[in-house]
Amino acid sequence: MDFIDKIKNKAKQDLKTIILPETEDVRILKGTEIVLSEQFANIILLGNEENILSLAKKNNINISGAKIIDPIKSEKLEEYANSLYELRKAKGMTKEGAKELLLNNSRYFATMMVKMGDADGFVSGACNPTADTLKPVLQIIKGKPGVKTVSGFFIMCMPTKEFGEDGVLVYADCGMNENPTAEQLADIAVTSSESFYELVNPNGVPKVAMLSYSTKGSAHSELTEKVVEATNLAHEKAPNLLLDGELQLDAAIIPEIAEMKAPNSPLKGMANILVFPDLNAGNIGYKLTQRLAHAKAYGPLCQGLDKPVNDLSRGCSAEDVVGVVAITCVQAQNIKK
Numbered sequence: 001m002d003f004i005d006k007i008k009n010k011a012k013q014d015l016k017t018i019i020l021p022e023t024e025d026v027r028i029l030k031g032t033e034i035v036l037s038e039q040f041a042n043i044i045l046l047g048n049e050e051n052i053l054s055l056a057k058k059n060n061i062n063i064s065g066a067k068i069i070d071p072i073k074s075e076k077l078e079e080y081a082n083s084l085y086e087l088r089k090a091k092g093m094t095k096e097g098a099k100e101l102l103l104n105n106s107r108y109f110a111t112m113m114v115k116m117g118d119a120d121g122f123v124s125g126a127c128n129p130t131a132d133t134l135k136p137v138l139q140i141i142k143g144k145p146g147v148k149t150v151s152g153f154f155i156m157c158m159p160t161k162e163f164g165e166d167g168v169l170v171y172a173d174c175g176m177n178e179n180p181t182a183e184q185l186a187d188i189a190v191t192s193s194e195s196f197y198e199l200v201n202p203n204g205v206p207k208v209a210m211l212s213y214s215t216k217g218s219a220h221s222e223l224t225e226k227v228v229e230a231t232n233l234a235h236e237k238a239p240n241l242l243l244d245g246e247l248q249l250d251a252a253i254i255p256e257i258a259e260m261k262a263p264n265s266p267l268k269g270m271a272n273i274l275v276f277p278d279l280n281a282g283n284i285g286y287k288l289t290q291r292l293a294h295a296k297a298y299g300p301l302c303q304g305l306d307k308p309v310n311d312l313s314r315g316c317s318a319e320d321v322v323g324v325v326a327i328t329c330v331q332a333q334n335i336k337k
Contacts, residue, residue: 003157003168004298004323007199011040011329018325018332019113019122021093021106023047027126029061031321036065038322041329044069044119047107071102071109073098080112087140101136111136114307123324125312130300131200137302137309144315147304147310149187152176153195154286154299155327163253165272171289172275174282174310175300185210189275189306192237194305196273198334199327209252209271210234210245211281213263215314218248242266249274249285298323312328 018035022028023045029052032043043066045052056063071077077099084098088291101108110122124133130152143150152175161167172192193206210231214224224246231245244265250257251269258269276282290297298320300311308331310324 003200004296004326007326007330008038008040011326014333015040016120016329016332017042017044018328019044019046019110019119020321020325021046021110021122021124022126022128023052023106024055024056025126026059026061027316027318027321029059029063030318031325032066033061034064034318034322035325036063037153040070041325043067043325044113045161046071046109047089048072054329060198064309070160071106074259076107076113076116076118077102080109080116081136083116084108084112088283091139097166101304105132105136105311107133107134108140111176111255111309113138117131120335121308121328123227123312125300125310125322126314126316128316130311132313133309134176136283136303137305141305141307143221143304144306147191147215148190148256149184150176150302151180151188151191152300153192153303154297154301156286156289157287157296157298161295165196165200165204168272168296170196170206170273171282171286172199172273172333173279173305174276174277174286178279180278182226182229185227185275186233186237186276188272189234190241191303192239192273192275193241195301199271199330202274205242206273207271208234208241208243208273208275209247209267209278210275211242211249211252211276211320215248215251216246216259216265223277228276244299245275247271261265267282296323299329301327307335 020028028330045068049068081099085095113119152174153172156169158167189208196206211229225244251261252271255269289295308328
């Protein structure tokens, strides 16, 4: 059984309700059909019901099991607008502005539904930039108590089981923090280990590599020193976490190279979590793995949020939508009430 099938089975154990706000996209409707047919989540679609049903019919897509909510007609609109106003009035939000946002931006409406407990999470990004999904979430839902750095990550499923945890690796941060500080990198490392337990293997051992172009002092610069500092800070934050850095990629994932370049590394070239030094490296790294190694990439997912919201790549398929919905369900199962 592959990674996403395990996630779907776990999602079935406690059904959650996930919002899909981008209902003008056929991939979202097709994904909805698959989710409902496989029965691992309840789906709410946002938008004009007539338009949604017409698009589904035109493309021979069955979404009859989904709940459709039109924000304009929602009986909760005034409640959401008042709550959004209270949350953001210190930042200059007006009641009229709050209502306008909810009516004109489906991601804000979805965020308020999740914030108010009327859904368990939402998935967006198929036809909108990452910032459009994350801006309302970071403004309204924010991070879990104690989490300073909300970050993005990918679950990378390799076609062979040679690398990572039975062929599965966590890549972070590949979607949110552009140039993280050493402290933020340390936060990302620790939070990524929690995502590993949550999604990859609750009984496994997270093995975190702090990546650089240098291995154990083979080069010295501000860039490498940031990773060294991040490694030390991560050890302080989570002293029992199996983590090492700074490491080049080959020393992180290939035992023979690790033995040569970093013989004292506790990872021994068997990392299953890769923490990239910045967004450039992370984004390039995941796309290289996806395209050249033919890995399946799920994300960019979010970690550290108080409630689960996940982004989609604009190049996603309907199957990718299905996978990210399943992951969001499992994250929702782990939210402490």
